[in-house]
Amino acid sequence: MKHSSDEPSPASPRPPARAGAAQRADPLLERECDVFARYLSASAPSDYVRERYLAAHAAGVVEPPGGASRFERWVVRRASTATWLARALDAHQRVFANGSLLRRKLVLLLALLEVRAPHADALDTPTGSSRAAMLFVLAWLGVRFALTVALTTLVLAPFQLAFKLGARA
Amino acid sequence: MKHVVVVGSGASGVHFAQSALDNGWRVTLVDVGRTAPAAELPQASFAQLKGEHADPAGYFLGERFEGALFPGGKGEYYGFPPHKGYIFAPLDGLALRSRGFDPLLSFARGGLAEAWTGGSFPFTADELRDFPFEPERLLRYYGVIAGRIGVSGAVDDLARFLPGHEHLAPGLRLDVHSEALLGAYERAKPRLNRELRCFVGRSRSAVRADEREDRHGCTYLGRCLWSCPREALYTPSITLRALLRREGFTYIPDHVVTRVEADDSNRVKRVHARHVASGAALELDAPRVAFAAGTLASSKLLLDSLRAHGGAAPMLTGLMDNRQVLVPFVNLALLRKRVELDSYQYHQLALGLERDDPRHYVHGLVTTLKSALIHPIVQSVPLDLASSLWIFRNAHAALGLVNVNFHDERRESCSLSLETARDGSSTLLVRYEPAAQEPERIRSTLRDVKRALRQLGCFAPPGMTHVRPMGASVHYAGVLPMQHEGGALTTTPHGESRALGGLYFVDGSTFPFLPAKNLTFTLMANAARIADEAFGR
Numbered sequence: 001m002k003h004s005s006d007e008p009s010p011a012s013p014r015p016p017a018r019a020g021a022a023q024r025a026d027p028l029l030e031r032e033c034d035v036f037a038r039y040l041s042a043s044a045p046s047d048y049v050r051e052r053y054l055a056a057h058a059a060g061v062v063e064p065p066g067g068a069s070r071f072e073r074w075v076v077r078r079a080s081t082a083t084w085l086a087r088a089l090d091a092h093q094r095v096f097a098n099g100s101l102l103r104r105k106l107v108l109l110l111a112l113l114e115v116r117a118p119h120a121d122a123l124d125t126p127t128g129s130s131r132a133a134m135l136f137v138l139a140w141l142g143v144r145f146a147l148t149v150a151l152t153t154l155v156l157a158p159f160q161l162a163f164k165l166g167a168r169a
Numbered sequence: 170m171k172h173v174v175v176v177g178s179g180a181s182g183v184h185f186a187q188s189a190l191d192n193g194w195r196v197t198l199v200d201v202g203r204t205a206p207a208a209e210l211p212q213a214s215f216a217q218l219k220g221e222h223a224d225p226a227g228y229f230l231g232e233r234f235e236g237a238l239f240p241g242g243k244g245e246y247y248g249f250p251p252h253k254g255y256i257f258a259p260l261d262g263l264a265l266r267s268r269g270f271d272p273l274l275s276f277a278r279g280g281l282a283e284a285w286t287g288g289s290f291p292f293t294a295d296e297l298r299d300f301p302f303e304p305e306r307l308l309r310y311y312g313v314i315a316g317r318i319g320v321s322g323a324v325d326d327l328a329r330f331l332p333g334h335e336h337l338a339p340g341l342r343l344d345v346h347s348e349a350l351l352g353a354y355e356r357a358k359p360r361l362n363r364e365l366r367c368f369v370g371r372s373r374s375a376v377r378a379d380e381r382e383d384r385h386g387c388t389y390l391g392r393c394l395w396s397c398p399r400e401a402l403y404t405p406s407i408t409l410r411a412l413l414r415r416e417g418f419t420y421i422p423d424h425v426v427t428r429v430e431a432d433d434s435n436r437v438k439r440v441h442a443r444h445v446a447s448g449a450a451l452e453l454d455a456p457r458v459a460f461a462a463g464t465l466a467s468s469k470l471l472l473d474s475l476r477a478h479g480g481a482a483p484m485l486t487g488l489m490d491n492r493q494v495l496v497p498f499v500n501l502a503l504l505r506k507r508v509e510l511d512s513y514q515y516h517q518l519a520l521g522l523e524r525d526d527p528r529h530y531v532h533g534l535v536t537t538l539k540s541a542l543i544h545p546i547v548q549s550v551p552l553d554l555a556s557s558l559w560i561f562r563n564a565h566a567a568l569g570l571v572n573v574n575f576h577d578e579r580r581e582s583c584s585l586s587l588e589t590a591r592d593g594s595s596t597l598l599v600r601y602e603p604a605a606q607e608p609e610r611i612r613s614t615l616r617d618v619k620r621a622l623r624q625l626g627c628f629a630p631p632g633m634t635h636v637r638p639m640g641a642s643v644h645y646a647g648v649l650p651m652q653h654e655g656g657a658l659t660t661t662p663h664g665e666s667r668a669l670g671g672l673y674f675v676d677g678s679t680f681p682f683l684p685a686k687n688l689t690f691t692l693m694a695n696a697a698r699i700a701d702e703a704f705g706r
Contacts, residue, residue: 040555052226061234091553099241106554111237111544115229117220124543126505126563134505134563141556148553 029054032080036109039086041119049112049119056108068101071163075156076102091145092152170195170417173704174440174455176426176470178202179280180689181676181696182461183408184314186418188700189459195417197453198409199442201276202422203255205283205406211398215391215540216510228252228395229542238545249284250395256284260425260445264594265465270490270601271640272465278422279406280463281643282689286393286515287374287402288534289320289690291332295527299681301653301662306702310694312336318403318693319384322373326358330521330530331373340371341378341387344512346503346537346566350625351518353502357624366523367621372516372534375403375690383411391540393514402515424451428474429458429672435478436670457704459673461696464488464645465585467678469597471649472587475668476595482587485648485658487579488601489683493637494611496533496571496618498627503567510540520571522617529576531614532685538568549633569627573618574685575610579647601639611636644688646677663703664695675699 033053037045045053056062064072079089079102086106093100113119129137171194175182178200186196209228210221219225230236231251249257256277265272275281291311294304312335314320321338322331343351354361354369361367376397380386387401400407412418423445430439437458442451460467472482520533538546543561546568550557582602587595604610619629649666652659657668660679666672675696677688 040558048226056234056237059233061237087553087555090555094551094553099239103240103548103554107239107544107548108234108237110547110554110558111230111234111542112226114543115219115225117216120216120219123558124508124562124565126507126566127559129505129563131505138560141552141559145552145556 026054026057028080029057032076032105033109035080035083035086036106037113039083039090040106040110041113041122043119043122045109045113046116046119049109049116052112053109056112062101062104062108064099064101064104069163070167071160072097072101074159074163075100076105088148088152091148092156095149096153171457171704172197172455173457173459174199174453175459175461175675176200176440177280177460177462177466177676178278178405178409179275179461179463179676180282180405181692182280182459183405183412184317184693185459185461185675185696185700186412187317187408188697189704190412190415190417192700192704192706194704195419196412197419197421197455198412199421199424199426199440199453200278201260201425201445202278202420203258203276204278205255205396206252208396208398213390214511215395218392236542238542238548240548253284253396256281262594263425263466263469264596265599266588266596267599267640268601269603269639270488270599271638272599272645273640273643274463274466276425277406278409279404283396283404283406285404285687285689286534287376288516288687289315289318289322289373289375290519290532290686291334291694292684292686292691293330293332293527293530296530296682296684296686298528299650301651301681307691307694307698308332308334310697311690313697314690314693317408318375319377319381320373320375320690321377323371325370326362326368327370327519327521329368329523330532331519337373338377338379341374341376341513341517342389343517344537344539345506345509346500346539346569347517347535349500349502350535350537350569350627353625361621361624365617365621365624367617368521368523369518369535369625370521372519373690374513374515374517376401376513387513389511389513391510391512391514394541421451426462426470428470428477429455429669431474431478431669434670435668437672457671457673459675460678461675463676464648464678465597465599467674467676468585468648469587469595471666471668471672472585472597473595476587476589478669482589482595483658484584484586486581486584487647487650488583488585488599488645489577489579489647489680490601490639491577491642491644491683491685491687492575492603492607492611492639493642494573494575494615495635495637496573496615496622496629497633498569498571498622498629499564500567500569500625500627502626505563506566508539508566512539514540516572520618520621522614522621528682528684530685532574533618534572534574536570536572538565538570571618571622573614574642574687575607575614576685577647577683578604579650579681580604585648599640603639644677644683646680646683646688649674649678650681651679652681664699665703673699673703
């Protein structure tokens with residue numbers, strides 16, 4: 001199996017800068033892409049992935065059907081500040097708003113990472129742990145997820161209420 | 170030289186045309202004929218594409234990211250990749266409405282089988298009991314078709330459900346997971362056979378490992394789902410390309426046939442078509458016409474023709490399709506192993522459940538997960554994405570899917586009819602109602618499938634089983650059944666319409682029964698049979 005760098009092969013059928021040149025830089029989106037990529041893959045995204053992430057936003061495929069609420073946009077802004085916040089808010093949204101803007105952005109980025117070397121290989125390589133260690137980690141992931149959801153629910157409840165009241169006003 | 174006009178270039182059409190040409194007939198094939206995009210980096214494997222392609226997101230996810238499956242979306246884990254969109258793209262002017270059925274049509278060169286997974290499963294004599302001819306008359310054509318398209322597999326424990334035939338090549342190299350499952354089956358076989366009447370063996374697929382004069386062998390690039398760039402996996406467009414080189418064959422693409430015209434004695438005399446882009450009319454004089462556009466499109470053509478000929482379009486009843494249920498599973502022995510991407514991607518094994526009535530046999534395609542996209546699966550794990558990804562990395566090689574197929578029978582409540590608008594245009598109405606006993610049949614079968622999986626060292630995660638909507642399998646059949654004798658809405662054993670003489674149905678419209686198997690191999694065999702028996706020298 002051969003994985004090359006992020007540079008395209010000369011034999012490739014499409015020019016690499018096709019959409020890249022067309023995308024304007026958006027520092028906020030780029031930072032968001034960086035934080036989310038580190039959250040998902042523990043590494044920074046390649047230029048290609050970053051450029052495609054911006055292109056998908058420009059194409060309007062990320063917005064949920066019917067549009068995102070102000071609360072959803074606020075959640076995305078908070079999640080894009082640190083990987084631990086991305087994880088916490090992702091856990092909350094997985095339970096309470098699976099189709100939310102944050103979840104859609106994360107899934108889009110996962111889709112982009114999985115189609116591009118070397119991210120693809122990293123996402124698909126077993127961790128090499130023993131069976132006992134794997135069971136332990138599985139249990140830990142479950143417990144951490146439950147605790148995270150409980151905690152974020154408590155923390156986010158006032159904000160959610162405030163956004164709801166704000167929307168009514 | 171005698172002349173026949175064939176409508177549609179799918180699996181039935183091209184093999185009917187090939188046999189008719191072999192028998193000395195002149196063949197004109199009219200087709201919309203949308204073409205596939207060129208194969209990109211044809212020597213690169215699935216993994217290599219991710220490093221070598223200039224725009225892998227465009228290739229895997231589509232130019233507009235339409236292949237990305239978002240949470241709550243309607244797509245399936247194993248959905249069609251964007252560049253296969255041309256196969257299912259709708260055609261302006263062909264309107265459909267449906268109830269209880271998700272219809273799919275194709276206007277591609279090669280038709281719906283351009284997107285098939287190669288399953289080539291002959292029907293048994295029991296399953297052919299309602300067909301109005303001796304089973305041997307069809308069974309021998311499985312060998313003819315296997316010689317043309319290249320079918321691999323084995324005569325093993327599944328032979329009781331899948332008759333052997335000529336030109337069955339040895340199966341492809343098994344991927345590690347399929348090999349492990351087959352090994353587990355050998356150990357659990359006595360109990361599985363005795364208690365569950367469950368049998369496992371090699372699947373039969375329209376792909377071969379060896380190079381042949383006109384075809385490449387499979388080199389395990391892992392790109393099957395994205396269309397084999399070496400064309401090792403058979404599709405009907407390969408046959409169409411070969412037909413284009415033959416004398417006596419005329420191909421008219423970019424045209425949609427709108428109806429046939431009949432004379433006063435109710436025999437077809439002319440085919441009416443229009444150019445897809447310009448709308449320009451085309452008329453072809455033809456004393457014999459073979460409809461091979463697929464059950465839905467062929468039926469609509471008949472109804473439109475009858476309406477134009479006699480002023481009324483009747484209702485066609487007996488529409489059939491295979492219900493499919495997807496059962497994902499995890500093989501505990503393969504947890505923490507690395508997935509084998511360089512392998513044949515589709516089903517290499519099959520699972521058969523014997524039933525008291527042999528016609529109620531249940532067929533399961535066992536696909537081990539290799540080079541599919543992972544984001545649709547990872548997002549379905551009920552944890553945050555990073556944790557889900559960690560689990561997936563350690564479980565990827567252990568994941569698989571049984572696609573459980575159920576048989577179907579003709580029922581009055583499943584029908585096709587025509588709704589006519591004031592401007593003269595027509596809409597095909599598709600109605601489907603499952604059999605009353607279906608829920609119980611599915612429930613008891615799934616219980617057996619899950620027990621069988623446990624015997625093989627696997628478990629099916631709760632809540633992940635997915636009953637596909639009717640219509641999703643695209644195994645449509647049955648509205649103009651072949652019968653020895655019957656009314657105007659039946660066909661002769663040669664598929665000739667009893668409403669319009671000289672009009673033959675060589676696709677699935679005429680099947681009087683649908684076993685729990687992909688019917689494509691039988692479509693090809695039956696089309697070749699009709700060509701030999703009714704369009705002989």
